[in-house]
Amino acid sequence: MLSSQLLAFFASPAEFVQQATPQQWTTFLQQARQQGLTARFYYVLQTKQLLDQVPLQVKLHGESGARYAQKQQHSLYAELQQLESLFAVADYPCLLLKGAAYRTQALAVSFGRLFSDIDILVPAAQLRHVRDRLFFYGFREAQMTDYDRDYYLNWSHQNPPLQHYQRGTVIDLHHHIYPTASARTIDITPLFTYAVNVPGSAFKVPASAHLFIHAAVHLFYQEETHKLTKDVIDLNDLLLEVQHQKQLDFMLEQAARMSVQSAVINACWILSKLFKNGAAQAALHSFALPRHQPLVCNLLLTMLQGQPARAWFARQLWFVRGHSLKMRWQVLVYHSLAKPASGMQRWLRRWLPGHKS
């Protein structure tokens, strides 16, 4: 579903509040719920002192969302405290990524942001050790087919998701920020080198510049589109944070070093276009950078703002493009044949007489 009202709001909250019709507010509430942004819009209204200017219904739904987000944040802290003793004895760096990292740094992007899991990055050599220790802490891998498990272990950048047997918390344990099956090699050493300590905790978080790079890589080098609007809104806030911390030059230099310039430049172009993001405009104009990729950027804009049929078609192209980026062609061909074959094999085992599952 296209989220035009949401984009309009986050691009210019004051203007949207002045002009929105009741019909647009109805759509806005629905889109915010869908993208998990109800609490985010409430905090934006609060920060910009616009709460008194929105209809009461919008304010009440925003408050509802904020209460839910607050509860999630309490749960996040409670869970991190449970994990502290495990990581306190580790003699290697353990980094929080994405939502957990934003929250522990109290970045603006984290206010009202919802979590579905906790993302942790450890050096590849320690992945198995950390996973085994998490087993002793009550985490287990979700049920999945052998094929899917092999996929995670051999081709992705993380262990299969680990869920606590009692609390239900899900940990995505990463050893990289990008699938190892890709032909693209991203050096993530700087994430560890420049990581920032979380006061009073065994965890560290990547520098803001790397948080933005990670989010840009996630958006532009993969195929996921189900939370596209939220992803670009996250990127917008993250880039403003990078600028606020005076890390813009550092971020661009790091993007070149990690060979992810195209993702970062495309992200800046999109943010400049959608949100007139000052930091993005500064980045695009002040440096001798390669040009953005017009086809890729327009594909993304079509998914966000295009007519439904064109957006659907763009999503299919994005899906194919994302897979071709995150897997070497040999792996992609094998996966495209082996995944359906493995499904068919399971189906036959279930239905053919004489076979027992």
Next chain:
Amino acid sequence: MTDFAIHTAPFSVLVANHSNKLTAALAELYPAELITRPNPQLIYDFCLQVQRKWAGWGRPFHVSSGDQHFRMTDSAQLVPVFEWGVNWCVASYQHQFLAIHAAVLERDGKALIMPAPPGSGKSTLCAVLMQEGWRLLSDEMCLVDLVSGAIVPYVRPVSLKNQSLTLLQSWYPQAQIRQITAGTTKGTVGYMLPSKHSWAGMQQTATAAWVIFPQYNAAQQQLTLSKVSQADAFMHLANNSFNYAVLAEQGFISLSRLTEQIDAYRLEYACIEQALSELNKLC
């Protein structure tokens, strides 16, 4: 395509609807003034879509809210699935009120709250009390205002299941039970229309006075009505709440206040007349 809106305070729902059968069925369940064409001048709290995903008359309907899929159903079970879909939206997304899974009725401004798990006879007892003149606030969800502590009505048709449908009809032949659907995941489901004064008072709050935890037990020889301590009542209410944990401190404060202003009892019964007479003495 017959889009419509339902204005059941405190929440309104905008429905993108592809079923004429649903429109006709809801016209039997809700007063005409509460079901209208969508009005672009109003903000709707929730949006539901009822549509066949793939063209063709034989295809099932999908009930969803945007990308959030609720349930798939054939045309015959569309009414109960739609009603559950509305409950699902409210239970999932609203944290404006403390919401407790309970039936609520009112007499003389005082509310009787009956929280209970499915199968305890809560809806049957609720329907009976409404037939006896109590004003229905809800048969499903007790909404507690976080600021004032008042019990806020959410009047909807009373959902009755299986045996209670025939029992209610035999006890109250004049009762209007509509849209009986067999073979749902909850068995046969039908809807008793709220009384006129329940609809009329759909925005009139009440003050919590009693909490009864009902338990129907056919083997029960004698009705038992036992006092429940405030601490136990608090814990049972919290366990039956949809969003107590989400509301955190506010939930605790709100539920503490509620518990302090009520008398709580456990009611185990086999005979509805005995239960009714006991409740009339108590309340």
